[in-house]
Amino acid sequence: MTYNVLEFMKQFPDDDTCLEHLFVTRFGNVGEVACPKCGEIGKFKRLRKLPAYTCNCGHHIHPMKDTPFERSTTPLQKWFYAIYLFTTSRHGVSAKELQRQLGVTYKTAWRIGHEIRKYMSMIDGDNGLSGTVEVDETYIGGKRKGTHIHVSGKHMAKYLGEFEYRYNMRKTPELMFFRLLASF
Numbered sequence: 001m002t003y004n005v006l007e008f009m010k011q012f013p014d015d016d017t018c019l020e021h022l023f024v025t026r027f028g029n030v031g032e033v034a035c036p037k038c039g040e041i042g043k044f045k046r047l048r049k050l051p052a053y054t055c056n057c058g059h060h061i062h063p064m065k066d067t068p069f070e071r072s073t074t075p076l077q078k079w080f081y082a083i084y085l086f087t088t089s090r091h092g093v094s095a096k097e098l099q100r101q102l103g104v105t106y107k108t109a110w111r112i113g114h115e116i117r118k119y120m121s122m123i124d125g126d127n128g129l130s131g132t133v134e135v136d137e138t139y140i141g142g143k144r145k146g147t148h149i150h151v152s153g154k155h156m157a158k159y160l161g162e163f164e165y166r167y168n169m170r171k172t173p174e175l176m177f178f179r180l181l182a183s184f
């Protein structure tokens with residue numbers, strides 16, 4: 001069965017679950033991680049007032065540090081949902097669509113899309129396409145019939161990166177979401 005929105009909601013019902021996912025992905029299971037400061041194992045607990053974990057010795061781990069979410073005020077679950085939308089739609093998601101689905105401003109939606117594309121191309125950075133790639137306008141920016149969306153050279157690389165990511169994952173599209181979420 002393919003991963004759908006109900007399963008997404010079950011797996012990531014809130015921001016805390018998403019934060020724990022980041023922790024586990026980046027540092028290991030909360031109950032098994034050795035503290036880099038005191039060396040004790042499995043002493044990390046969630047801080048109530050910060051999106052962070054603390055060891056008994058006072059050492060903090062911030063799971064969002066060095067990820068696209070680090071400086072964002074958008075709740076983590078919305079980011080995860082945006083990634084879900086990107087990896088389950090065939091041609092990517094426009095900023096307008098993200099704005100509607102996430103209930104954020106257009107500016108925020110644009111930035112989220114921009115970061116996710118950047119992330120997709122980063123992951124596929126070493127695995128370039130060879131030969132000529134034709135990218136049609138349907139792909140770039142999710143064109144509607146008769147509408148052309150201009151993508152400036154500055155952003156083209158990220159669109160191509162997203163395209164490459166999709167291309168490389170074309171045989172296992174259902175794994176796109178997990179692969180992206182497992183690589184922070």
Ligand SMILES: [Zn+2]
Binds near residue numbers: 036038056057059
């Ligand atoms: Zn410690």
